[in-house]
Amino acid sequence: METDVLACIYMAEKESLVDVLVVGAGPVGLITAYQLARFGGVSVRIIEKHSKSVQDAYGRAITLFPRTSEMLDQLGLADELLQEAFACRETVAYNSLGEEVHGRGWSFMNEMKDTAFDFALVLRQKYQEETFRNALRRYGVEVEASVELVGIDINDTASSSLHSVTATVQDAEKKFLKTIRCRCLIGADGGRSSVRRLLSIPFEGATSEDKWVRIDGHVKTDLPKPRAYCSIESPTHGNVLWVGLDRGATRIGYAFTDDRANAYAEFDEQAAITEAIAAVKPFALGFEQVDWWTIYTVGQRIAKRFSVDNCVFLAGDASHTHSSGAAQGLNTGIHDAVNLGWKLSLVLRGLAFPTLLNTYEIERRPNVQKLIQYDADISRLMTNRLPENWQGEPTADVNEVLGQIMDEAGSFSSGLGISYEYQADNPLVSSSSSSGPLKPGVRAPDITLLKPGTFERTRLFRETPNIGSFYLIFFATESSQGVSRAVFHGVEQSRLLKEWIASRSITYLTILPTKVPSVYGSLGRAYFDIEDKPGYQRYGIDPHRGGIAVIRPDGWIYFVIDIHTDVTNELEILFKGILLDPF
Template sequence: MGSSDTVAEAQCIDVLVVGGGPVGLITAYQLARTLPSPGSTIKIVEKHAKSTQDAYGRAITLFPRTAEMLDQLGLADTLAQQCFACRETVSYDASGCEVAGRGWAFMEHMKDTRWDFSLVLRQKHQEEVFRSALRQLGVTLDTNTALVDVNVDETNPVDTHRVTATLEDAKTGLRYTVRCKYLIGADGGKSTVRRALDIPFDGSSSVDKWVRIDGVVKTNIPKPRSYCAIESPTHGNVLWVALDHGGTRIGYAFTPERERAYPVFDEAAAMKEAIAAVRPFELEFERVDWWTVYVVGQRVARTFSVSDCVFLAGDSCHTHSSGAAQGMNTGIHDAVNLGWKLSLVLRGLASPSLLHTYERERRPNVEKLIKYDKSISRLMTMQLPEDWTGDPDADPNVVLGEVMAEAAAFSSGLGIFYEPDDVLNRVLLPCEGLIAPGRRAPDVSLRKPGTLELTRLHRETPNLAVFYIVVFSGDPQVTNATFQAFCDALESSAFLKGSVVGDANALPIACITVPAVAGPSAWELLGGRGPAGGGKVFYDVPEKEAHHRYGVDIQQGAVYVLRPDGWIGTSLPMSAEAVPALETYFRGFLVM
């Protein structure tokens, strides 16, 4: 992709983020809260004026695992202030009778999390929250700024300013260059970054089209403030979602028969078909905020990175239908996975090779989503999946319910995992009964010393690009000797000691000790010493929720490493032998 003559001297920064949607904003936000002088080291650009781009529509739903990650970034509470918290679902057959176990029923069973609901908030409002948080850290989204060219000088070493981006001010037409160490393409399905670097976008688009329309409505649907499916004989499996601020989204299949009936399909036509789609129920639009027609398809970029310095995230590297409501969730998972890793590399705390784990971890989960989406999108248009081998006369609505139920743990995000490897998700010692590396770290209730005030593990392990060694020390009356031996070994570790006791030049590691019982003083409870690694102490609740959920025998104890993004890095029995294993784990990617 060629560029025209530029003016103005090149600006040098650490990271250029292209795309001002949720994926780009979350990536920039993670970097801004962990890098020094973010205002001069991070630049985020968006080619659209947000007053135009901020129209209603687009993505709406955040599932529990995404909400958990945003909670660890300090953003979820603000989103919850505005959201519609959807805990109820319903499915209606063609005659308007309620049917159980179909459609979105899985959403009522998203447990083992404090965020046990679908956080429904239109993308417009989410972006406002993210931009505000970013501004507070000194980084402003530059709108009306388009990327026109990208060049990588591979003769320069990795982690130097080897990327040159040409940007254009849409108002003035002025072109200028920015040199950066890393460029993040979060610029959507028609990504300029992906196209500029000639990255193939494998997959296809189908002939299926869907309509989505948002507005304020009147209806006699019995449960209008829910996530609802209506099994229409003419418009497929119709989506009905209660939105924030009293709105409603309706989505339906735009079949060839429907399309042929309209020489021009405009807002009036979209409303007319929506009214027909929800029959036998009645519908009246008081206001339309947004509507669209789009083609259903699935595509994945051939690679998620180029030359170890340009990375794609979100729709720029994978697109699919909105059938499973996973688009923004998957993009935010990309952003969170990449953000903390890039922060550690930029701060000189991790080897640049750590960034290789981004695609290695994210691609398998994207491919799982694409597989589910291919089936779900066809079933929502009343067609059986292409690879269907069952009864050819099966009811697509019934099969859809089965597929959605099968995908439930993945869709909620609570079952998403990363495969064990030799870098971040390592099995180092036998750990029977403990949660395996690469799995989600569950949120559990804890109590603060003294006040016994309730808190949560996720709140005490914020995503600041820091790893947490969590020592579940069990019952002190039984495990004291083992705990003392572990702490002695930790304090004797030349590699770990300075990293976990507050050294100014420490590695990004913090410690939390969780005894199974409470006491009048943590010092007495821990046998006359402070917490492991000089960190913090939180007591388990009387029901021993933390120990039980993490599979820890209170008579033995255990040690976990929690990654910055809330997945488990490794799990170990509590013993002096755990310390060499911890050294092995952290030496695999951190630098001292």
């Protein structure tokens, strides 16, 4: 009997069950785990190969662009980030003489409009991770470090509701092996992903011979705008990056050419400082303190596939890598995490069809491929070379071309222009017959609203937090009677819609075109449009007829519906292809 008890204890220590195992505790892994914990109904664990003290030594990513900040805001994380971040609202380029020039170098700030986050949120990755870890801890989930994934086995015959993935992990300190059986495993473990390697997923693309130096620290300088996103056109060090960081620090980046490498027996921290001083000439530079520095290789790669059997998924650098030239790595990874998080939650909670998970790669891959092309061009231009497939004048000024490409990629870089295009196999982006300005798959406008009674201003995104639920936004008619009231009644009587709402798959919200003393009787929480009804205009809805905007949990448009007699049936048809009847 004693032997049996000991065997049971041994097995309990060696094997455990969880719904989702996240591998990698960088921002992408933390945001993925946080969403699953926040939405509820799904158990989650997150493991990290490196201890936190080791991770703290890395400078890594620094910039969150507007769309990313919006998504983090809807997850309740932006306010805390803003308490520590530096809000950068200006880009500037200097030529080799130190003169400010326009239409060259960095110009992406020009497209940061139509958002409350009309700036680059600059905060070094280790401080972002602290915020995300603290948020995850509030849901009772701690990062398990130092724990390394050493094996993955997928039971192809198991039901999707069972724990079909067996992960073998090793404690880096105690060296013993454990197995974790899970329903899904997320590989968010970086460019050298163990998950991708263990599943033999090809990582396609190329690593160039180009190398860049990045150095963070506290500096003294006569640069005119040291707290901006700057580029300095250096004839010897490429298009030099200068970024004002949090806590008064600065990041400087420059090309690490053969000349730089050959000039030193060992390229150490002092060499990195010496070359940084040369790179920013004609401006003066002195370092008071160096926080971090590195040399890294530039390359663009993308995984052959982002998932295996809809039970293992790759996200962030595990599925695609690129240079920091476009400053998109962290942002793209968070876009991956947010796109995947709500879909995985709904499926694992039995509220959505498992085929919903197919849309993760369908939606993310085209945007990643677009980024990789931009990044390949930008990284060459920043080393004073024209893009590889350049069709223009061979003598073109590389800094002018860089400005043109940065301008062209502006809405994509900010994230505000990222959309999910129509594809026949994606039920989330159908071919819309709506004549309005918003099509399925585009970002939902974050319109200004007024709260009932006080008429206090708020934003739609603040009132539609990401809780893993679709939002039905009812734009009521001018009159409290008539078509919209009939629609309200019809929706209230719909069995399927009521059940989906009860399961938290769908949430109601009502927007009224004009202020009234009472919003009693509205579906869900109610708000008013502001004067001249710009909200109705942005959504292409006539205040005299009303309409419905269906917004995905991640803030993209699912559909905009004109009010007509069969609107309830149309809503049921839309959701029947995605959501399961929970009862």
